[in-house]
Amino acid sequence: MPNYFSDNTDILYHFEKLNLKDIVNIAEDEYKQAEQFDDAPVNYEDAMENYRKVMEIVGDITGNYIAPRAAKIDEEGAVFENGKVTYAKGTQEALEMLSKAELMGMILPRRFGGLNFPTTIYMMAVELISRAEASLMNIFGLQDIAKTIDKFATEEQREFYLPGFSSGLYTGAMALTEPDAGSDLQAVKLTAYQDENGNWFLRGVKRFITNGNGDVLLVLARTEAGTKDARGLSMLSCMKDDSIIVRRIEHKLGIHGSPTCELQFNDTPAELIGTRRFGLLKYVIYLMNRARVGIGAQSLGISQQAYEEALKYAKAREQFGKPIYNFPVVANMLIDMRVTLESNRTLFYNTCTWLDRKEAYEDLIEKRKSEKLPFNDVNEKFKEAQRMTNFLTPTTKYILSEASNKMTYDSIQIHGGTGYMREFAVERLARDARITNIYEGTSQLQIVAAAGSVINDVLADYINDWEKKEYKGSLKKLKESLMEIRVLFNDALKYVKEKKDTGFQDVAAKDLVELYSYIYTGYLLLDEANDDQRRVFTAKRFILDSLARSRKNAESIKNELYSDILHADTILI
Incomplete structure (x- = not known):
């Protein structure tokens, strides 16, 4: 029986060489959480052993439960009928299994039912999910919405939203883009207004919203009347209700299990998250950094499966009396694919570690400020991690998503004509890969985001x-x-x-x-x-x-x- 974690020697290699000591120490409050929670680690070695056990569970679920459902999910897709979105049967079953395994709150605090894992470990899980069924990542990977609420919301808001995410009761969506505001988010027009009692309401349209049928939506909205730039935008949260109409779902080339919705907000009750005017300038940037590594993990998972399919086929397919694997030109393509996989994984988990450091040091600074303790030493580490993250997250998203498209292309080429047929998985993988260098910022925008760091030789x-x-x-x-x-x-x-x-x-x-x-x-x-x-x-x-x-x-x-x-x-x- 396959295990997508323990069977993958390259992932195991990277897991073994991870250095998350500072990150875990900060996240676990110097391991004081063990005094309050039975499942909290007592030291770093204990934490890594916990991570390994959970990753083995993820590897088992993805290899033996989710992957066998992938073709049917792609065929059935999400369905929109009578104004309601319904997941494919396999998607529903997969989400139920992941919820039972308590994996829907991997990066959320224990006090809200989460596992309190570092992003790096969570991204390993996202990679495995994506290898098994790429569109499922677009629902499972939206734990970042809950993480954003945890980071910037009030304690009352955390208590309201986060337990539902951790249990799997809630899924989420980032409602950012609009018909005339795709990459250019400062052009967002959807408005948020207050009544005489100070309650917030949303009015307008959002388009291309991944999992827009989710239970909890983070919405980028214009709260400052008369503004036209980023300074007039704030982040608000709302629960799915009858005031939010799903006008349609898109009929896409790939990732069929993930519904992409057009939403109409009709005076929808909402809550402000964080501070007004910082919706795009602070909160979306936080979300986008995490979304970039999420798509990197998705790209890596698709690439891994494309390689596996190509290798398996090349060894089985015989021409001219021998497996095509033995033809140098095919073997060279496979070696290129393997080297691309391993080099991309090295870059990816290095990037994830820097992102974890940035967020951990930022949290530690806030804690020391609240306790009126010095934080200059941590601040220097934070600035370094921030510089690295600013370069690495867009660069990694660019490289891995482009590689995913190339590797699925090459996998089809190794399959020959059969790879072009629906009966073979590589056809689906190629369609799923195509979105990775488009959403959460096109490759061209990732270049723009990374260019400043490169020109300054960081x-x-x-x-x-x-x-x-x-x-x-x-x-x-x-x-x-x-x-x-x-x-x-x-x-x-x-x-x-x-x-x-x-x-x-x-x-x-x-x-x-x-x-x-x-x-x-x-x-x-x-x-x-x-x-x-x-x-x-x-x-x-x-x-x-x-x-x-x-x-x-x-x-x-x-x-x-x-x-x-x-x-x-x-x-x-």
Whole structure:
């Protein structure tokens, strides 16, 4: 019987090498929670053992219960009838199973029925869920809505909403986008107004809302009359009721089990979350950082299953008297897929750890402030984690979602004509993957989000330290390749800065971000290879391939490839 956690050697490798000591120590109040809750760990080793046991449960449920239902969920999809949205039967069964296993509040505090796990462990669970059935992640992964309420709401609001999330009674939705406000959220028009008693109500339309039929909605709304920018937007919460009309659900290419709704709010009772005017400037940014890693996990899960399907088929399919696995061109494709999986997973869990650090240090600062204790030392750690998170979350979302599309494409190619048929899982995986580089910010917007960090060379100190480090044997040559990529990056960056052309900088940003990501991921892999011989193969192929790609990236910037953009109106006829 498959277990998507314990059967996956790469996930196990990353689980074993996680360093979450500071994060867990802060989350567990220096393990004082063990005095109040029987399931709280007494030390770090106990915490990691708890995480392992839960991940084994997730691995069992995903491999043996959810995955067998995936094809039927895709075929049946969510149904909209008589104004009501109904999940596919398999989705309902999966959510019920996850609720019984007490997994719907993984990142919520114990006092509200949650498990109080770090985001990194939660994201491992999201990866496994996504591998089993990608659209289910869009419901299971909305625990971030509850996390946002926990972070910014009042204690009374937490007590009202969070136990329902933890038990599985509630699912949620982020109601952000509108017909004329997709990526440009500062254009949101849905209004929130108060009556004479100070009660809030919502009026307007939201579109493309994942799980818009959820029980608890976080709504970005314009609370300040007459404003047209981000400063007039606030975050409000509301419960599903008759004043919220689901006008339609979208008929999508993929992720059929996840309903995408158009919602009409008709004077819907709501509550303000946090402070007015900070809806987009603070709360949505918090949500989006978490959403980016969520889509990264989804992309990784889809990629894993695409690889598994391709490998299985290549070993079983015979042509010219032997399995196609034995043809070098096919074996090379499979190795590329495997290296992409492992390098992306290395980048991903590094990103998750930085996000956990950022949030843990932020919580510790707030605690010390409330206790009137010094916090300068923690503040420096927080600033570092924030800088890293600002670069890594958009970069990781970009790289992993694009890779997911490429890996499902290659998996179909290895299957040949059969992969194009509904009977084979890769057809569904390719459709599910296609949304990953679109929602929660397109790849182009992720580049924009990461570009500032890249242009300011925020990783310079880390890279300098890596360049001073001694590596074993053949790894020295790989280090030289990474140093060469850095030279190419620095030359390209200098060229872009000296042009002093913001339009050119915007177009060159994609190549700069990719160059920077090669260096960072390459050194992460080099460190792994220095400690584990098995990782040398992944590091070597990734770094040498990145060197070849980096030359193209640099040339694209410096040979005026993009100069024809000035003549777009002439070319685009």
